[in-house]
Amino acid sequence: MNRLERSRLRNGLLFALPWLIGISIFYLYPIAGTLYHSFFEYPVFSPPTFTGFLNYETLLNDELFWITVYNSIYYTCMYVPLAVIVSIFLALILNMKIRKGISFYRMVYYMPCIVPMVGASLLWMWIFNAHFGLLNTFLRMIGINGPGWLASATWSKPSLVLMALWLLGPGIIIYLSALQDVPQQLHDVAEIDGANWVQRLRYITLPMLTPIILFDIIISLTLALQTFTRIYIMTRGGPANSTLLFGLYIYRTAFAYLNMGYACALAWVFFILVFIVTILIFKSSAKWVYYGGEG
Amino acid sequence: MRKKTRNLLYQIFGYAILSTIGILFFFPLLWMVSTSLKIDQQMFVYPPQWIPNPITLNHYEIVLTTTPFLKYFYNTVYYVTACVIGIVISCSLVGYSLSCIRWPGREILFYITIATLMIPFILTLIPLFMIFKTLGWIGTYKPLIIPAYFGAPFYIFLLRQFLRTLPKDLLDAARIDGCSEFRIYWNMVIPLIKPALAAIALFEFVHRWNDFLGPLIYLRDETKYPFSLALQYFQGIHEVEWGNLMAFSTLVVLPVLIIFFFTQKTFIQGVKLSGIKG
Numbered sequence: 001m002n003r004l005e006r007s008r009l010r011n012g013l014l015f016a017l018p019w020l021i022g023i024s025i026f027y028l029y030p031i032a033g034t035l036y037h038s039f040f041e042y043p044v045f046s047p048p049t050f051t052g053f054l055n056y057e058t059l060l061n062d063e064l065f066w067i068t069v070y071n072s073i074y075y076t077c078m079y080v081p082l083a084v085i086v087s088i089f090l091a092l093i094l095n096m097k098i099r100k101g102i103s104f105y106r107m108v109y110y111m112p113c114i115v116p117m118v119g120a121s122l123l124w125m126w127i128f129n130a131h132f133g134l135l136n137t138f139l140r141m142i143g144i145n146g147p148g149w150l151a152s153a154t155w156s157k158p159s160l161v162l163m164a165l166w167l168l169g170p171g172i173i174i175y176l177s178a179l180q181d182v183p184q185q186l187h188d189v190a191e192i193d194g195a196n197w198v199q200r201l202r203y204i205t206l207p208m209l210t211p212i213i214l215f216d217i218i219i220s221l222t223l224a225l226q227t228f229t230r231i232y233i234m235t236r237g238g239p240a241n242s243t244l245l246f247g248l249y250i251y252r253t254a255f256a257y258l259n260m261g262y263a264c265a266l267a268w269v270f271f272i273l274v275f276i277v278t279i280l281i282f283k284s285s286a287k288w289v290y291y292g293g294e295g
Numbered sequence: 296m297r298k299k300t301r302n303l304l305y306q307i308f309g310y311a312i313l314s315t316i317g318i319l320f321f322f323p324l325l326w327m328v329s330t331s332l333k334i335d336q337q338m339f340v341y342p343p344q345w346i347p348n349p350i351t352l353n354h355y356e357i358v359l360t361t362t363p364f365l366k367y368f369y370n371t372v373y374y375v376t377a378c379v380i381g382i383v384i385s386c387s388l389v390g391y392s393l394s395c396i397r398w399p400g401r402e403i404l405f406y407i408t409i410a411t412l413m414i415p416f417i418l419t420l421i422p423l424f425m426i427f428k429t430l431g432w433i434g435t436y437k438p439l440i441i442p443a444y445f446g447a448p449f450y451i452f453l454l455r456q457f458l459r460t461l462p463k464d465l466l467d468a469a470r471i472d473g474c475s476e477f478r479i480y481w482n483m484v485i486p487l488i489k490p491a492l493a494a495i496a497l498f499e500f501v502h503r504w505n506d507f508l509g510p511l512i513y514l515r516d517e518t519k520y521p522f523s524l525a526l527q528y529f530q531g532i533h534e535v536e537w538g539n540l541m542a543f544s545t546l547v548v549l550p551v552l553i554i555f556f557f558t559q560k561t562f563i564q565g566v567k568l569s570g571i572k573g
Binding site for chain 1: 305306309310312313314316317320321322323324326327330338339341342343385388389391392393396397398399400401404407408411413414415416417418419420421422423424425426428442444445446447451476480501504505507508511512522523524526527530537540541544545547548551552555556559560562563566567569570
């Protein structure tokens with residue numbers, strides 16, 4: 001290594017130093033720590049005792065754990081496809097060639113995402129209110145007797161999904177900028193060949209969007225599984241544990257029941273499940289993601 | 296002629312559908328403000344009234360007089376400002392290292408950074424809590440603010456995406472002229488990446504203003520609460536008093552909406568940047 005290379009290495013490390021420390025203290029150490037503590041019984045105020053795989057065995061017989069797994073699968077399977085479809089649909093609409101004001105509409109569609117989640121949750125509790133809420137009032141106007149939404153164990157998860165569709169802003173913006181990158185010539189050529197709007201969407205636009213769709217699926221999935229604040233404020237996991245997701249269950253185990261060891265085991269199992277699903281999606285992506293043109 | 300009519304129809308259709316969906320996105324917020332200005336009897340009438348009559352500021356009065364609202368405001372501003380400063384300094388340094396200095400290992404560090412983006416917060420939460428408890432930092436803002444001075448993966452990723460587009464020859468020329476790395480970073484790169492720094496500052500501002508879980512775990516004393524936690528605490532006291540809850544929500548939401556309104560260009564530019572493939 002010559003002098004130049006040495007000085008580059010030194011400078012590179014020096015400038016990256018905050019993050020090197022940050023990664024070690026705030027990521028690597030805690031991740032290992034969670035794994036380590038998962039083998040202990042650890043009530044915060046007394047020292048931990050080693051219990052081997054006991055936490056993991058408890059977990060298999062823990063009814064709430066299986067409810068949480070079921071809720072997570074239910075919620076993500078409903079939310080992720082809807083999020084992708086609705087985001088693309090809204091991006092297509094925003095991509096219409098209207099004369100003026102597109103940035104205004106873009107701002108309006110994005111706006112809900114910057115509303116503080118606690119405020120948004122209270123607002124949606126009010127909208128979902130079975131008797132006086134906006135939603136049921138509206139349904140009554142068109143002659144439908146609305147369900148109890150958040151108060152009903154059947155409708156609580158769909159309610160959470162519905163609210164989440166209000167928060168698609170970043171995805172919409174990203175799809176929109178990808179749509180604007182689709183070369184106009186492709187559309188022109190297809191149009192000359194007699195392709196209609198639907199065919200162009202199916203054979204040009206969607207294939208060009210697939211890398212972004214993959215990115216969006218992964219992000220939506222990770223975020224959906226980590227939903228916390230909305231549930232904590234609106235339902236506290238109820239009714240009848242129907243909205244209990246991993247974030248809340250782990251939080252409760254750790255900070256309400258002070259059962260840190262078991263919470264760590266839950267966190268690791270959760271992480272492994274997320275990791276496996278992510279890998280599966282990446283694996284499947286070779287079949288449907290189109291990386292033409294850019295190499 | 297036919298083409299002209301078709302285009303006109305297209306325009307009308309475009310505006311109609313954009314506005315309909317726009318209203319759907321906007322209605323909930325309007326409903327919040329409208330509820331906050333209504334008297335209690337009017338809140339539960341059918342069909343619902345969009346325009347309060349009479350308009351009352353009673354709910355706002357209750358919020359401002361029964362809670363230490365100014366204290367909450369001060370706490371929030373303190374928390375947000377301290378984090379924004381930390382993030383801008385630390386992430387710009389790291390971003391510079393990852394894209395402007397050619398050193399062995401920077402690719403690996405970049406991939407690790409991307410990997411940390413995928414780590415669920417819940418996986419690191421408990422040991423971090425233990426560390427801060429050992430340090431005696433529980434009940435203070437330290438566990439919330441200090442990590443911001445050590446970088447955050449999403450912003451580092453964003454800055455790197457932006458820095459990659461800078462002409463590298465310029466930096467090399469400066470190096471040949473004997474400029475130190477720090478001067479290149481400070482005098483050349485920082486001015487060039489101001490738009491990206493503004494975007495991450497805005498993201499961090501909104502993120503911290505809205506942050507709920509962090510304060511929930513680390514703060515104890517009600518007088519130290521930022522808005523997000525204070526609002527939830529207020530909800531606990533005023534369970535179904537929707538007027539009061541919506542008034543407090545409006546007061547918390549409004550500053551962010553105003554800032555967003557004036558900075559939306561920078562903001563949306565930043566969101567776009569996050570979608571560009573590495």
